[in-house]
Amino acid sequence: MNYAEAKKMLDKCGQGHVLAWWNKLSKKGQNALIEQVGKIDPKSLAYCQKALKAGTTAIDNSKGKAPKVAVLKGKKLADAVALGEKELKAGRVAALLVAGGQGSRLGYDGPKGCYSIGPITGAPLFYFHARKILARTIRYGRTIPFYVMTSEANNEATIRCFEENEYFGLNPKDVFFFTQGMWPGMTQDGKIIMDAPGHVFMSPDGHGGLLAALKRSGALADMKKRGIRSVFFFQVDNPLVEIADPAFIGYHVANKSEYSLKLCAKRDPYEKVGMPMQFGKTFRMVEYTEMTKEQCERKGRDGKLYFLYGSPAIHVFDRAFLEREAGKPMPLHLAFKKIPFVDAKGKVVKPSEPNGYKFEKFIFDVLPNARRAAFLAFEQKDEFSPVKNAEGDDSPATCKADMQAKWRRWLAEAGVAVKAGVPVEIDPAYALDAADIKSIGIALGAE
Ligand code: UTP
Secondary structure, three states, X not given: OOHHHHHHXXXXXXXXXXXXXXXXXXXXXXXXXXXXXXXOOHHHHHHHHHHHHHOOOOOOOOOOEOOOOEOOOHHHHHHHHHHHHHHHHOOOEEEEEEOOOOXXXXXXXXXXXXXXXXXXXXXXXXXXXXXXXXXXXXXXXXXXXXXXXXXXXXXXXXXXXXXXXXXXXXOHHHEEEEEOOEEEOEOOOOOEOEEEOOEXXXXXXXXXXXXXXXXXXXXXXXHHHOOOOEEEEEEOOOOOOOOOXXXXXXXXXXXXXXXXXXXXXXXXXXXXXXXXXXXXXXXXXXXXXXXXXHHHHOEOOOOOEOOOEEEEEEEXXXXXXXXXXXXXXXXXXXXXXXXXXXXXOOOEEOOOOOOEEEEEOOHHHHHHHOOOEEEEEEOHHHHOOOOOOOOXXXXXXXXXXXXXXXXXXXHHHOOOOOOOOOOOOOOOOOOOOHHHHHHHHHHHHHO
16 A cells, blocks of 8 residues: 555545654655555545444343353263363364453553463463463373464563463463454544544454454464364453353364353442343343343342342353354444543643544354353352453452462362461363372382
């Protein structure tokens, strides 16, 4: 793209102001701006403007019902595990991590996956994910390819972190990095926001950007070539997640599900988690902000919360379903934020109040399109403790405490007593569960 082409495209979209400072930019600045404009798809601009006009319309979810959620025990659990192990041994399982977020609440300057969380070693979040994948690969004798979605802002640093740590033991050929899309920020009247005279403000297009990015990058084609059928999806900030857990994979396969969700009981009626609801034959994720007080507090016949189970974004997708959905447009969610902008004099202003919109797609918006969906309950304390905030709830301190409590439960089950207050950390490639510790413990005892 050259200046004339950029001008033509921007004028046609009513965004001519993007080039307002052109004559004041250095040659390098001009080239950088043209490169940035070249990446903006006019169709996506129109899509954002349409979303702005439509605004956030409240969807009526008063007819929503709680979905049937399975709690697996005994033979049912053993059957699901066996089926999941069969899928893993056949090499049909992939791990898919969304790590393109900005982690603004944590306030960490870098990819969140590089954030140090190991209570003793200070190992980064990526370490725990990668080592679990390595452990399952070793246990089942087949590769679990690892697909990692980054954003333009953190892609390089993410790859560097893997390289510096020798891919945490994984084979680099089985780790596939791909970047999600970016949308420009806009004012209420649909004008692109410039955050410097030669720079458009852009932000990642949300974890729902995953679908388009999987297709664009060739990751979906790579999965197909490798014979992948079940794709385990997880988020970067939860080191407790049991990646490619055979029970969940098996439950998903047994149900011929296209989109399966692990759900956990809410800690309180107002916990800030999305809630899948059933509407006739389809399901839709209802955000906590869309629920009424009555819905939050409603009790079922068993005296428990009727809408008990929330989603911590742990999913299994059928690869063919991802392929089917990847070409379709997804709804846009608007976030009204404080976005730095260039004023009439060309000065950058940091606003104290929200002034513009970011646009995001959410992966769970494809749930209603699934021909079959399945829901499986799990214990929050075992598998979910995200690092979201710098302090307080869902912070590094609570996460480290939850990680250690889980490892202590495994050690206790294996008959290993650890004094209170002694820090604990277990490399997932050493032990994936209490049974691993038991067998290692027996071996050590026998020496
Ligand atoms: P969050 O919604 O917690 O967002 O992401 P975040 O960007 O990490 O943190 P805040 O809100 O700025 O504090 C949940 C998961 O989705 C990924 C994140 O990396 C995280 O794993 N994500 C989020 C993306 O991959 N891309 C995005 O555009 C947004």
